[in-house]
Amino acid sequence: MKYKTGIDIAINKFIGKKGALIPLLQNVQDIEGYLSKEVMSYVSEKTGIKLAHIYGVATFYTMFRLKPRGRHIIRVCKGTACHVSDANSIMNEINNQLDLSGEEDTTKDGKFTVMPVACLGCCSLAPVIMIDDSTHGKLTPDSIGKILKRFE
Numbered sequence: 001m002k003y004k005t006g007i008d009i010a011i012n013k014f015i016g017k018k019g020a021l022i023p024l025l026q027n028v029q030d031i032e033g034y035l036s037k038e039v040m041s042y043v044s045e046k047t048g049i050k051l052a053h054i055y056g057v058a059t060f061y062t063m064f065r066l067k068p069r070g071r072h073i074i075r076v077c078k079g080t081a082c083h084v085s086d087a088n089s090i091m092n093e094i095n096n097q098l099d100l101s102g103e104e105d106t107t108k109d110g111k112f113t114v115m116p117v118a119c120l121g122c123c124s125l126a127p128v129i130m131i132d133d134s135t136h137g138k139l140t141p142d143s144i145g146k147i148l149k150r151f152e
Protein backbone atom coordinates (compact mmCIF):
# COMPACT_ATOMS: atom_id res chain seq x y z
CA MET A 1 0.00 0.00 0.00
CA LYS A 2 1.36 3.39 -0.96
CA TYR A 3 0.47 6.60 0.79
CA LYS A 4 1.29 10.23 0.46
CA THR A 5 4.50 11.47 1.93
CA GLY A 6 2.57 13.45 4.55
CA ILE A 7 1.26 10.31 6.19
CA ASP A 8 4.69 8.73 6.28
CA ILE A 9 6.06 11.95 7.78
CA ALA A 10 3.35 11.87 10.47
CA ILE A 11 4.08 8.21 11.21
CA ASN A 12 7.81 8.87 11.48
CA LYS A 13 7.16 11.84 13.77
CA PHE A 14 5.20 9.78 16.27
CA ILE A 15 6.40 6.20 15.84
CA GLY A 16 7.62 4.59 19.02
CA LYS A 17 6.52 7.48 21.24
CA LYS A 18 4.34 6.63 24.19
CA GLY A 19 0.83 8.07 23.97
CA ALA A 20 1.37 9.15 20.39
CA LEU A 21 -1.48 7.27 18.74
CA ILE A 22 -4.08 10.03 19.19
CA PRO A 23 -1.90 12.85 17.82
CA LEU A 24 -0.77 10.54 15.03
CA LEU A 25 -4.36 9.79 14.05
CA GLN A 26 -5.20 13.52 14.27
CA ASN A 27 -2.35 14.26 11.87
CA VAL A 28 -3.46 11.52 9.51
CA GLN A 29 -7.05 12.75 9.63
CA ASP A 30 -5.91 16.31 8.92
CA ILE A 31 -4.20 15.02 5.79
CA GLU A 32 -6.86 12.58 4.58
CA GLY A 33 -10.00 14.29 5.90
CA TYR A 34 -11.07 11.12 7.69
CA LEU A 35 -9.74 7.77 8.84
CA SER A 36 -10.46 5.15 6.21
CA LYS A 37 -9.97 1.44 6.83
CA GLU A 38 -7.10 1.57 4.36
CA VAL A 39 -5.24 4.34 6.13
CA MET A 40 -5.76 2.73 9.55
CA SER A 41 -4.36 -0.52 8.15
CA TYR A 42 -1.41 1.39 6.75
CA VAL A 43 -0.72 3.03 10.12
CA SER A 44 -0.99 -0.37 11.78
CA GLU A 45 1.41 -1.94 9.31
CA LYS A 46 3.97 0.85 9.63
CA THR A 47 3.81 1.30 13.42
CA GLY A 48 3.18 -2.25 14.58
CA ILE A 49 0.15 -1.07 16.57
CA LYS A 50 -2.66 -3.60 16.27
CA LEU A 51 -5.39 -2.53 13.87
CA ALA A 52 -8.05 -3.41 16.46
CA HIS A 53 -6.46 -0.91 18.89
CA ILE A 54 -6.30 1.81 16.25
CA TYR A 55 -9.90 1.16 15.29
CA GLY A 56 -10.92 1.20 18.96
CA VAL A 57 -9.32 4.61 19.49
CA ALA A 58 -10.74 5.98 16.23
CA THR A 59 -14.27 4.92 17.14
CA PHE A 60 -14.07 5.96 20.81
CA TYR A 61 -13.21 9.64 20.30
CA THR A 62 -15.80 11.78 18.57
CA MET A 63 -13.07 13.95 17.02
CA PHE A 64 -12.29 11.16 14.59
CA ARG A 65 -14.31 10.61 11.43
CA LEU A 66 -14.56 7.25 9.72
CA LYS A 67 -16.43 8.58 6.71
CA PRO A 68 -15.43 11.21 4.16
CA ARG A 69 -16.50 14.73 4.98
CA GLY A 70 -17.94 17.34 2.68
CA ARG A 71 -15.99 20.10 0.97
CA HIS A 72 -17.60 22.63 3.36
CA ILE A 73 -18.03 22.02 7.07
CA ILE A 74 -21.07 23.58 8.75
CA ARG A 75 -20.64 23.75 12.51
CA VAL A 76 -23.93 24.35 14.26
CA CYS A 77 -23.50 25.63 17.79
CA LYS A 78 -25.52 23.75 20.38
CA GLY A 79 -24.05 25.58 23.38
CA THR A 80 -26.30 27.05 26.05
CA ALA A 81 -26.66 30.54 24.56
CA CYS A 82 -27.45 29.12 21.15
CA HIS A 83 -29.67 26.40 22.56
CA VAL A 84 -31.89 28.94 24.32
CA SER A 85 -31.90 30.99 21.08
CA ASP A 86 -33.45 28.04 19.24
CA ALA A 87 -30.39 26.41 17.70
CA ASN A 88 -32.53 23.32 17.13
CA SER A 89 -34.62 25.19 14.57
CA ILE A 90 -31.45 26.28 12.81
CA MET A 91 -30.15 22.71 12.72
CA ASN A 92 -33.51 21.40 11.48
CA GLU A 93 -33.65 24.00 8.72
CA ILE A 94 -30.09 23.21 7.58
CA ASN A 95 -30.88 19.50 7.53
CA ASN A 96 -34.11 20.15 5.62
CA GLN A 97 -32.44 22.35 3.03
CA LEU A 98 -29.60 19.88 2.53
CA ASP A 99 -31.93 16.89 2.52
CA LEU A 100 -30.13 15.26 5.44
CA SER A 101 -31.78 12.90 7.84
CA GLY A 102 -30.69 12.72 11.45
CA GLU A 103 -28.47 9.75 10.59
CA GLU A 104 -26.48 11.38 7.78
CA ASP A 105 -24.18 14.33 8.30
CA THR A 106 -22.84 14.72 4.76
CA THR A 107 -24.78 15.61 1.64
CA LYS A 108 -24.91 13.06 -1.18
CA ASP A 109 -22.95 15.36 -3.48
CA GLY A 110 -20.18 15.68 -0.89
CA LYS A 111 -20.62 19.42 -0.68
CA PHE A 112 -21.47 19.87 3.00
CA THR A 113 -20.93 18.09 6.28
CA VAL A 114 -23.03 19.33 9.19
CA MET A 115 -21.82 18.85 12.73
CA PRO A 116 -23.03 20.10 16.10
CA VAL A 117 -20.43 21.81 18.30
CA ALA A 118 -20.46 22.88 21.94
CA CYS A 119 -19.67 26.61 21.58
CA LEU A 120 -18.17 28.69 18.81
CA GLY A 121 -17.01 31.38 21.22
CA CYS A 122 -19.31 34.16 20.04
CA CYS A 123 -22.33 33.60 22.26
CA SER A 124 -23.61 37.18 21.90
CA LEU A 125 -24.40 36.32 18.27
CA ALA A 126 -26.57 33.32 19.18
CA PRO A 127 -27.74 31.31 17.43
CA VAL A 128 -24.52 30.85 15.49
CA ILE A 129 -23.16 28.60 12.78
CA MET A 130 -19.73 28.51 11.20
CA ILE A 131 -19.21 27.45 7.61
CA ASP A 132 -15.55 26.70 7.02
CA ASP A 133 -13.92 29.81 8.50
CA SER A 134 -16.85 32.21 8.33
CA THR A 135 -19.19 32.86 11.25
CA HIS A 136 -22.89 33.58 10.80
CA GLY A 137 -24.85 34.80 13.79
CA LYS A 138 -28.25 36.03 14.96
CA LEU A 139 -29.75 33.50 12.61
CA THR A 140 -33.34 32.63 11.95
CA PRO A 141 -34.47 29.57 10.00
CA ASP A 142 -35.43 31.95 7.15
CA SER A 143 -31.84 33.19 6.83
CA ILE A 144 -30.31 29.76 6.25
CA GLY A 145 -31.18 29.35 2.56
CA LYS A 146 -29.51 32.64 1.61
CA ILE A 147 -26.33 31.68 3.44
CA LEU A 148 -26.17 28.20 1.90
CA LYS A 149 -26.68 29.64 -1.60
CA ARG A 150 -23.34 31.45 -1.28
CA PHE A 151 -21.68 28.05 -1.57
CA GLU A 152 -23.33 27.03 -4.86
Ligand code: FES
Nearest residue numbers: 077079082120123
Ligand atom coordinates in the same frame (compact mmCIF):
# COMPACT_ATOMS: atom_id res chain seq x y z
S1 FES B 1 -23.17 28.98 22.88
FE1 FES B 1 -23.21 29.27 20.75
S2 FES B 1 -21.48 30.50 20.37
FE2 FES B 1 -21.38 30.08 22.48
